[in-house]
Amino acid sequence: MYAIETEGLTKIYANKKVVNEINLKVAQGSVFGFLGKNGAGKSTFINMLAGLIQPSSGSFKILGEQTHQRQKMGVLPDYSTFYDDLTAFQHLKYFSRLLNVKLPKSEILNLLQRVELEEAAHVKAKKFSFGMKKKLGIAQALINEPDILFLDEPTSGVDANAVLTIHRLIQDISKEGTTIFLTSHNLDEVEKMCDDIAIMNQGVITAKGSMQQLRAKYQNKLIVFIKHSRLNEKQMSSLRPQLEELANKVEWNQELTTVTVDGEWLIPEINRSFLHANVDVFRIEVDEPSLEEIFIKIGENQRSA
Known part of the structure; x- marks a missing residue:
């Protein structure tokens, strides 16, 4: 009821x-x-x-x-x-x-x-x-x-x-x-x-x-932050082609990599790429839209409709 x-x-x-x-x-x-x-x-x-x-x-x-x-x-x-x-x-x-x-x-x-x-x-x-x-x-x-x-x-x-x-x-x-x-x-x-x-x-x-x-419904892309151990050249050469295939955008840093992807279903695959390259992953964080951002986006959609 x-x-x-x-x-x-x-x-x-x-x-x-x-x-x-x-x-x-x-x-x-x-x-x-x-x-x-x-x-x-x-x-x-x-x-x-x-x-x-x-x-x-x-x-x-x-x-x-x-x-x-x-x-x-x-x-x-x-x-x-x-x-x-x-x-x-x-x-x-x-x-x-x-x-x-x-x-x-x-x-x-x-x-x-x-x-x-x-x-x-x-x-x-x-x-x-x-x-x-x-x-x-x-x-x-x-x-x-x-x-x-x-x-x-x-x-x-x-x-x-x-x-x-x-x-x-x-x-x-x-x-x-x-x-x-x-x-x-x-x-x-x-x-x-x-x-x-x-x-x-x-x-x-x-x-x-x-x-x-x-x-x-209202987020187009996900921004994922991966905190990991310091990357060496061998690890970078292994990771780069895998991540660039999965993600729309990759921002590299020796201990923090930021990737932009189409959906959360790609996050496990990203994690496996780091593990395959023998990189320790300490933390994965996802920048999800707040209700305020969704509220503003709905308002923008209505004004442009």
């Missing part, structure tokens, strides 16, 4: 398709990254799934059901608003009542401890830093132990320590079986955290897959 499944999901505002016939499947228990520039349609798409706005056409299922599953969802918006004169503890107690979830004092304190706000449990929200408010927003989203958690920019504007805390929390929640639907402008964060990624542009999904699948 999929956590999220959409078919032709569309939203039209003023004759403009903000979300244009999206077909998307999100595996249950995965961390799913949802990317796109501002105005790409991401928020509108999420708001339809959360039941905040009605689709113009198309359909979707949440946890296999077509009815809204709000009791099974948790949502962290980009900017959470809190009541200045309520403490962290009072906020969670108040929102648990709104959600009709009975949380004893011990469970509220455990939830605050989980987001590292236990020492601020009885501090009023007006004294919270931006990062503390992010953590409180996550705690609020977890009140009902959701099966799907929507996180919109969970680490934007927070310091490095808070980022690490939030990343650990996301990983822990995912391991417990909760599906994480993550939007972020931090592409390094998405690359690090997500099992699958979708990129949205002008209302349509232009790319989808794991990092491995996206790299396979």
Whole structure:
């Protein structure tokens, strides 16, 4: 069963398709990254799934059901608003009542401890830093132990320590079986955290897959660095014809050789060439494109299309 499944999901505002016939499947228990520039349609798409706005056409299922599953969802918006004169503890107690979830004092304190706000449990929200408010927003989203958690920019504007805390929390929640639907402008964060990624542009999904699948699709060449023992003339004469036959480009150095090849299937053959020439190979590294490089390349392809 999929956590999220959409078919032709569309939203039209003023004759403009903000979300244009999206077909998307999100595996249950995965961390799913949802990317796109501002105005790409991401928020509108999420708001339809959360039941905040009605689709113009198309359909979707949440946890296999077509009815809204709000009791099974948790949502962290980009900017959470809190009541200045309520403490962290009072906020969670108040929102648990709104959600009709009975949380004893011990469970509220455990939830605050989980987001590292236990020492601020009885501090009023007006004294919270931006990062503390992010953590409180996550705690609020977890009140009902959701099966799907929507996180919109969970680490934007927070310091490095808070980022690490939030990343650990996301990983822990995912391991417990909760599906994480993550939007972020931090592409390094998405690359690090997500099992699958979708990129949205002008209302349509232009790319989808794991990092491995996206790299396979959008990288033309591989640059391979081979750190090896110092080459002598005999070894060079053995290696040169083999590598130049396998690679598009070879940059020679006595202890580091760089080759550009068409695909990773050639790497074992390159390694065997060094072994055949009696050269000790200490390390092989591959320069793979980052999600940021793939994102830029997709944008360039769209502009030139």
